[in-house]
Amino acid sequence: MQISAAGTDSAALPLIRPRRASGFTLLELLIVVAIMAIATAGVGFSLRPSSATSLEREAQRLAALLESGRAQSRMTATPVRWRPTATGFAFEGLTGPDNLPSNWLDADVQAASAGSILLGPEPVIGPQQVRLVSISEPTRGLTVATDGVRPFSVLPDEAAASAAP
Numbered sequence: 001m002q003i004s005a006a007g008t009d010s011a012a013l014p015l016i017r018p019r020r021a022s023g024f025t026l027l028e029l030l031i032v033v034a035i036m037a038i039a040t041a042g043v044g045f046s047l048r049p050s051s052a053t054s055l056e057r058e059a060q061r062l063a064a065l066l067e068s069g070r071a072q073s074r075m076t077a078t079p080v081r082w083r084p085t086a087t088g089f090a091f092e093g094l095t096g097p098d099n100l101p102s103n104w105l106d107a108d109v110q111a112a113s114a115g116s117i118l119l120g121p122e123p124v125i126g127p128q129q130v131r132l133v134s135i136s137e138p139t140r141g142l143t144v145a146t147d148g149v150r151p152f153s154v155l156p157d158e159a160a161a162s163a164a165p
Contacts, residue, residue, distance in 0.1 A: 054106040055134050056154070059142040062089075062132065063152040065100050066119060066144065070152075072100075073120030080119040084111035084130070091119075108135050124148050129155075 066082060069091050073080035080093040088103035089111065104110070112131040119125065129145030146152045 052134075052140060055109055055132060055140060055142055058104055058106055058109045059132050059144050059154040061105065062130070063144045063154055065091075066117065066146075066152045069094065069100055070119040070125075074123065077121045079121060081116050082119060082130075083116035084114065092116075109133075110135055112141060 069080050069082060072094060078093050078095075080091055082089060082091055085102070088101075090102050091100045094100060109132055112133045113129075115130075117128045117130060125146070125148045127145070127147050129143050131141050131143045133141040143155045144152050145155055
């Protein structure tokens, strides 16, 4: 038997039952979809082809080495020339214990242009560029270039085509 407050009829009061949740709210579903989208994007970016990653790493390294050779050329007031070789590259004109590396870190990378790059000793050099390609995928390439005033930088193929001298 139900007990009710004085003066109320227990038969007239509806029984209040707690509502049970039956499913997910829209907010919960949106949060799960957002987490899945972020995880998928992270996996997609981490699965880039290894040849593209090594080519970018080598291009950034070459840009830094060319800037270092350019600075050493200006410091010592001697001309320094970079040229590709069969096994890597060479900096001609540098002497002493501060010689720069002369090989690629990845054997899949090579310089596509056979020309050399003059790095100094003048503060302003002419526009120069070198194109790096992947041996396993010759269509994949990046260009390391300068306009002669700014530092060497890595350009994608589309930007390099418009900046070609």
